[in-house]
Amino acid sequence: MTARWFAPALLAAALSGWLLAVFFADVSWLQATTRIIQDSFLAALKMIIAPLIFFSLLVGVLHLRSAGSMGRLGGVTVLYYLTTSAIAIIMGLIVVFFIHPWTDSPRIAEMPAVTAKLIAAEDGSVAALLGGILQSMLTNPFTALAELNILGILTSALLLGLAAAWALPKDSIWPDLLQQITDVVFKCASWILTLLPLGLFAIAFQLTGRINFDTLVSLGQFALVVFGATAVHGLVVLPLIAWLTTGISPVKLFSAIGQAMFTAFVTSSSAATLPLSMQAAVEKLHVHRDKASFVLPLGATVNMDGTALFEGVAVIFLAYMFNIDLSPLAIVVVFFVTMLASAGAPGIPSGSMAGLQIVLLAVGIPLEAIALILLIERPLDTFRTAVNVEGDLVGSLIAEKYT
Ligand code: ASP
Secondary structure, three states: OOOOOHHHHHHHHHHHHHHHHHHHOOOHHHHHHHHHHHHHHHHHHHHHHHHHHHHHHHHHHHHHHHHHHOOHHHHHHHHHHHHHHHHHHHHHHHHHHHOOHHHHOOOOOOOOOEEOHHHOOOOOOHHHHHHHHHHHHOOOHHHHHHOOOHHHHHHHHHHHHHHHHHHOOOOOOHHHHHHHHHHHHHHHHHHHHHOHHHHHHHHHHHHHOOOOHHHHHHHHHHHHHHHHHHHHHHHHHHHHHHHHHHOOOHHHHHHHHHHHHHHHHHHOOHHHHHHHHHHHHHHHOOOOHHHHHHHHHHHHHHOOHHHHHHHHHHHHHHHHHOOEEOOHHHHHHHHHHHHHHHHHOOOOOOOOHHHHHHHHHHOOOOHHHHHHHHHHHHHHHHHHHHHHHHHHHHHHHHHHHHO
């Protein structure tokens, strides 16, 4: 996924699918072939997504065991990561609640308005809706995996992960074994994602009849909303948290972490930026090396404020474009699933795309909707990764002060 050719290939694929459809939309064999490619690609994604979520979350929770054994440092770090991710998503959702210029333009889907299937309850009362969510969550793990019931999969993985973290002896081979299984599943996922340009080409061809200039304008508006909210989080919220908790001024903060943020911006990868983040934390923010070596690697995978915000806003945007009614409870589901999905995203370019699919599936938005986001995803990744890294570095300062 990180190969250099990948981003240009995605763009070229989307453009050629679109161009071909502009000139040859009525050619029936092209229609049929691209439909088969699109459907097979989406089926392959669906095939891998259940084990991917299940094992990565299970292993993620098991890793938190090390946070538990880090005592106060682990507690403060996890609390900070959870709080700032929650603030980022809530801010994204509030912003998109007030600013959604695309609702003036026509939707993409011709399909009739559907209510997210997860929240469908007979009498529509809050109790019945909550009951429906609980039913989905408390499903036997095998059924949840087989039926791609996202809430069920997340609940089983969390529960089993916590139980394993609690019950397994220190020298158990299970954490390593599960990590290896997760690596294998990730390998399969990366093979499928290598085919993404082909899939995107077919999806772009199929979508083109439904995309017009208005859609592209809406996409630009979406990008501006994400960009604006991410900027507020990075330039106001995080510096404010740092100032209120540790007394560091924004100027001092940015001059210490600017280089790491810039590297994150350029590489779109929190993981690749880790050496520079470590250097900034230890040499410029004067965080103890042992604390930084716990907080930053953990943050590079589980703490992604920019990603969380992006995913929350993207889901609301796609729900509108694809004519899906999101009830207030669906928004609550978006909040929780986005928290988990952003924590599970690897710190690599476009790392959040798998997580975004999870959130889409959780509220019943068709997976091909992601093709729309892919058209604008690369430039947005730069900013959100910089804010992801900023969040980790502020976390290291807080850990230094309070542990
Ligand atoms: N590129 C991001 C990171 O490395 C992950 C993502 O949001 O795609 O932090």
